[in-house]
Every structure is written in structure tokens, then in C-alpha cells.
Amino acid sequence: MSANAQADIKQILSEAWLGLGDTSKLKIENPLVPSQKYSEQHGIMPLTLMKNPEYLGYACRVLLNISLLPVQTCILSEFWNKKFPMYIASRGFGKSFTLAIYSLLKLALTPPTSIGDAGCKVVIAGAGFRQSRIIFSYMESIWNNAPILRSVCGAKQGPRHAIDRSTFYIGANTAIAIPVGTGEKIRGLRSTNTLCDEFGALSPSIYEEVIQGFSSVKTDPAEGVRHEASKALANELNIGHLASQADMGFGNQTILSGTASYDFEHFADYWKKYKTIIYSRGDPDKLRSIFSEGIPLDFNWRHYSIIRFPYELIPRGFMDDDVVIRAKATTHSGVFAKEYATIFTKDSTGFFKRSLIESCVANDENMKSENWPKWCSSPFDIRHKGEGNKEYVIAMDPASEVDKCAIVVLELYEEHSRVVYCWTTNRREHKAKLKAHLTSEEDFYSYCARKVRELMQIFPTKRIGLDAQGGGIAIMEAFHDKDKVISGEHKIWPVVDDNKKADTDHEPGLHILEMCQFANYEWLSTANHGLKKDMEDKVILFPRFDPISLEHAIAQDKTRVSQFAMDNPGSTLNIYDTLEDCINEVEELKDELTTIVHTKAGTGVSSRDRWDTPEVKLRSGKKGRLRKDRYSALLMGNMLARQTRRQISIATYDAIGGIVESDPKRDPGTFGPGYSGGPEWFMNEAERLMNEL
DSSP, rough: OOOOHHHHHHHHHHTTGGTTOGGOOOOOTTSSSSSSTTTSSTHHHHHHHHHHHHHHHHHHIIIIIOOOOHHHHHHHHHHHHHHHHEEETTTTOOOHHHHHHHHHHHHHHOOOSTOOOOEEEEEEEEHHHHHHHHHHHHHHHHHHHEEEEEEEESOEEEEOOSSSSSEEEEETTEEEEEEOTTTTTTTTOOEEEEEEESGGOOOOOHHTTEEEEEEESSSSSSHHHHHHHHHHHHHTOOOOSSOOHHHHOOEEEEEEEEEOTTTHHHHHHHHHHHHHHHTTTTTTHHHHHOOTTTTTTTTTGGGGEEEEEEEESSSSSOOOOHHHHHHHHHHHHHHHHTEEETOOOOOOOSOOOOHHTTTTTTTTTHHHSSSTHHHHHHHOOOOOOTTTTOOEEEEEHHHHHOOOOEEEEEEOOSSEEEEEEHHHHHHHHHHHHHTSSSSOSSSSSHHHHHHHHHHHHHHOOOEEEEETTHHHHHHHHHHHHHTOOOOOOEEEEEEEEETBBOOTTOOOEEEEEEEOOTTHHHEEEHHHHHHHHHHHHHHHEOOOOOOOHHHHHHHHHHHHHHHHHHHHHTOOOOOOOOOHHHHHHHHHHHHHHHHHHEEEEEEEOEEEEEOOOOOEEOTTTTTEEOOOOOHHHHHHHHHHHHHOOOOOOOOOOOOSSSGGHEEEEEEEESSOOTTTOSSHHHHHHHHHHHOOO
16 A cells, blocks of 8 residues: 555544545635735734634634534534523533633633623523532633633733632633522623523522523613614614624523423423424414513524534544443433433433422422422521421431442421431441541441431431341441440430330430331331322422522531631631532432332232332443432431321310219319310300309
């Protein structure tokens, strides 16, 4: 084979990722070749190309020092040309990274259009400050590796960090990453480009009432008024307008981005509306379902766009195929459909429907429903300590190998109970904490028992639920092992059952431990059906999950660190098991509940109900099941809460009649309160007659 042939093959192979075949046969004009128009103005042509949406890949290569795939440049071009794009992509496709690149390009390539123009203002709003800072950190990383961009900017340009926001400066343009929180601190912000990442986790009310208003005012309002007045007069006189829409641009922009969610959530509602608008192609009859009060003046359906990238359409090699295959094998099909296939699934298919679980979340949206219970009038959040006038149930599933050891804490009320805390660990995490000297308990089960005792100090505990199988026995023994009980603590023993005597009944200590029998079919069936019934009746409630709860949790974690620094000058504290972690644990708990499948084991009369997670093939090729540790802990905790809350009191009845002389409470000759001679109506009438006599 000749050297030229080898070179051609090498070039074809090296350019195969473009998907264009043999590129040597393509006739492509190089726009960078100097033309007569730009021959005397060096640098004008490259800058003009960079501002062209079709050449944003070139701008990224020169300005940002980043090489993009063709599909990524197409996404950026769609962002550049559409006013309301929606970006839904598979987990791992780099949505946040793409938004970071787009933000930097907007800052670098958008010059002021007039003297009064305040410049391009990008606002990055994530589900929490951590999410918006992810995009900002990508921007910062790109900036640090983009020498050309830094060289054309001034000394005071680039990223700046503050407590409540992070700001990026390029010329007169700025990008701000903000914490959404309650929306009060960010109300009044203005933006030309609003980026909402992980839109499904944003509170719809905060988005519609606060964030959506960021883009309601034009960058140069006076110029906008002059343009509209000129346009109206031109239409009235039936003459051409001097400035076209292309000259003025499409105005302010809002990008909604994230992974797909459930069909009944607000992200799916926006997706359906966008899709209806796009498919309508401006047909007024098809748009009436969106605009019931009439189509707004100058409405343009072409401003809307949906970019959807399931994992099947992502170029091979971009994602680790082994990771995707493992996720498909070990993740519940409904979760995989949302996270990787970008499908807005109707609902979960398990025993506990996701719609049912979400209907038990104490947030503002659910409280507007007529079915919301009267006993919970305001949202509640995760707690890091209990209230002294409340009682709590602590339930633990002590798995440690495949599953995690999980703890769920329920707050008890007269009518209902609330999930207020969730924590998990395993042997690997225990060893890591042991190595970092964060615990002195070398035995894993003793470490878990110690965690329960720590929670008892901050949550006034009425009952402790524990799986009677496997590691539960070891933890039960650790509760009353004299070597594991610290001075001032009480030994913990099983509850006293009057119908079943036990050797531990007379032991000194706290008899609050309930050993739950998962192997007992009657108990397991009652617990599962009871949990589902309690969800339907809204007597088991979950804390709200939105930017407000996240920001509150982060703020409380920071307060704990600051307080420790004040109490211990010169020392530092790395918080583990933070409130933010706890919020995520409760979300994992809800995800586990959706995977529980109700099946029948056996045939005929001897068949039994089973509650388990779906069977999957593990990486080793063996069959296994998804985790359900948090679900098991909640199952035990709710069963104990039901027993505590719904104990049937035995009614006492007074005997009617009797011997008068034998009643010491009755005064002779009268019908007093000590005499029960019959129903109330009879006694009242008898009393009236006696008084008349």
C-alpha cells in the first residue's frame, strides 16, 4: 500500500467521528480564507464567524479551548436561535457542562447594542445553590483553561464568589449563579438569559411567581418602547418597518433543562405545553388548549424548541457503556426510563405508586388540594433534633453488605406521623469513619447501636423498631451489653408483652425495643397494607423537597459549623451526615418505595403475598435484587406508629339500676350523679319530676 493510500485511510479513520464518510470527496469552502472584503481588517472575519450560530464550535475551539462534537454544537446553535428552548437529556450527557459553555459564549460574544444597554445578564437558577454552582464551577474551570479568552478580558474580569451568589464578569456582561430558596431574596433580579437547571426539582410556584419575572423587562426598555411605537405606526400606515425582528433579536430568553420526571409533575406539564405549541405550527384552533383566553398578540410558535437526547442517540464512546448497562440491569425500569431514556413515565408500577407517595409530601402544592388533611396546616422539613413535647419512633434495618443499614425516625402526632429523619451506612463507610477517627466503635453493629443512642438523645424516643433477623440480634445485644453502655445511659430491652412472658421482662432499663418479624407473613402483610392505607389516608407524611428545604438545610449545616468554630477556637469541623444528606436520603427512601413489587408466591390456597424489589442481573452475572433498606425501616417505623397511635381504648360501662342502699354516692330520696338508672333522657326527665315533687 502506497504512502498516499495509507495517509488517506488514516485521515478517514481519524475523521470517522464526524459521521461524514470520506471527507476528501466533500467540497467545503473555508470561510477563514481571506476575502477582498476583509483583506485589510485582520481579525474581523474570525470574530464575525464566532458570532454566527453555525460556527459556535469554532468559537469554542478558539475562545474557550474546547473541542465539541457536532451534536453539541447543534445544541448550542439551537440555544442561540430559540427564545424558549427545553433541553431534556440522559443522565451523564453533560447538560450542566453544555449550559456552562453557552453562558460563557453569551458573555463573550454579546456586545452592548446601545449606550443604555446594560449588557447581557445570565441568571443561573438550580434546584439548590449547589446545582447552580455546578454550572458556575464548569464556567470557572473553562475560564482557567482558556488563555485567549482571559487575554482579551480585563484584569478584574472572570469569576467572583460571595456568600449568597457567584458572579462571572466579561466586559459589561455578567452571569450570576443564585440560590433559589424561598424566592424572596432573589425577587427583582433582571436577566436577558435565564437558565433553569434540573427544572423538575424547582418549585413550580417559585418559578412562575419569581424566576419567570427575571426576563420580563428588556435590557434597554426605552429602545424597546421606541421600536414598538415605530412598528405600530408602520402597520397603521401600511408601510415597511425600518427595523426587522432579526435586527432587534428575539429578546430575553429562558432555558429549561433537566432529566425527565413523572408525568404528573410540573416538568411534564411544561413539556406537554411546549410540544402542543410546536406541533400547532401557529394554528389558532390547536393553540386554544394552551391560551384559553385568546392567543397573545405577536405570539410566535417558532420561539419554542424541545431538545431531547435519550442515551441511545448519544454518540458511542461519549458515555461509559458498562456504566449504562449496569444501570439498566440494576435500576428499576421506571427510574431508568426517566434518567436515561428521557421518558416522562405515567407512574411507577409497584405496590406504592409514585403519585401516591408524592401526594403525602407536605408542600405548598399539595396543601392546595381538597384532599389534604386538616391536621397538617403548614409544610415541614427534615429535623436534626426533636422537640421536647413530641414523641418519636426510631426504626432500623441493620443490613450491612448488599443493602445498607438504614434508620428512619418518625414524629408522632395524635392523628398522624411524619418522616423527619433518615440515615444510612454500610461497612465500607464505617471503616472510612474509623480510619478518620470519627468513631471509636470498631464493631459495625456496635457502631449502629451507638448511632441509635445518639438519636435517642435528640429525639425523645417512645419505641425502637428492629428487624429480628440477622444483624438485628447483634444490635439488640449491643443495646444492653454492659461494655457498650456509657455511664448515665440505660440498657435497652424488648417491650413487655403481657400475653407472652420473656426472661427480659424484669431486667432494669428501658423496655422500648420492638423486634419486628419480617419472616412472619401476618406481620409483613399487615405492615405493607397498613403503610399503603396510611398513605391513602394521609396519616404518614413526608417532608417537603424543594429549593426552600435545601437552602434551609444548608444554612443550618453552616450554622452548626460556625457555632463549633466559636465554641472551639482554632479547630475545624467537617460535618458528616448533614441535613442536606438527610434530605437526599428521604428522596432515596421514596425511590425505594416505588420499586417494591407485590407478587404471589406458590399456587392455589397455599399462595402467599410477597413484597420485594424486582430481580436484576448483577455485574458479576448473578441474579440479585435492588436495595430496599430504607423501605424496610419505614415499614417497621410506621407499624410501630400505628400501634402507638391507634390503640383501642376499652370502654367502661356503668351498670344500670342496682340496690339503692348499696350505693354510697347517692343521697337518700334523690336521683344524684351516683345513680345510673338508665339513659340520659330518662335520668333528666326523672330529675325534673323529682324537683317538682
